Amino acid sequence: MTATPRVLIGHGTENDFVVLPDPDGSGWAGERLDAAMVRRLCDRRAGLGGDGVLRLVRSAHVPDAADVLGPELAACEWFMDHRNADGSYAEMCGNGIRLFLHALIEEGLLDRAACTDGVLVGTRGGPRRVGATADGAYWVDMGPATEFGHGSAELDGRTFSGRAVSMGNPHLASLTDVDVDTLDLSRAPRFDAELFPEGVNVELVNVVEPGAHIRLRVFERGVGETRSCGTGACAAAYAALADTGRTEGTVLVDVPGGRLSVQVDPRTTVLTGPAVLVSAGVLCQEWLGA
């Protein structure tokens, strides 16, 4: 057995990822990380398991980075090359980008002390500033929550209506009185394809304290139910504030995998939460070659 590419496993509030360090784009992942390989890596029985894959790579080595970042390419040394577990690309991942910065620091590619004011990271939704907090967590300036309509989704035999919100990626945030812990989210939602032509992430939200504290469960596009969704937490926090007639405030968001904090104002949204690396190892040639 030959030891081959380095691989890390980590999570942000239990939204878990396979992380592939490939700083110079010269590693195995650049060539072989297609949709089928992402699905194999994320397979919880035959692979490593995860809600998605993050490749740690410099923007200069990502062919589509220039298309999505334009003139801001030069300001983003690093690019969060993210894929959902089904192999699809997403514009943004709020838990993934915190883990991305944590992994860059732990791999010795960035100095934590230099990240306090944040570093700009390229994503397929554009550049995002992400930084380290004094207590070991991470914050991300996610950009503004943009409401683009009102829609509904059918899940577990019920119809949930709510606000359509873009965090770069599409969300339906539905505030409901149905206890979200009682729902069966094992099947994909039906939704309005005209409102969500690219698919949608669905957040089902219980209000704990109006405009201040919510809890949610989420069914993610390209993944299924996950234990957390950072962009979903932002969309839900925006919707919870809007429900009280406000456009700004700080909302605590409890997800099955932990707690996030979301600061909303009309200009932007700041997501704060943990990032954890669980293990580091190598992919075996035997598995790669199969």
Ligand SMILES: N[C@@H](CCC[C@H](N)C(=O)O)C(=O)O
């Ligand atoms: N878990 C992520 C969101 C990942 C992308 C999403 N599934 C989509 O396709 O839009 C997060 O933490 O934001």
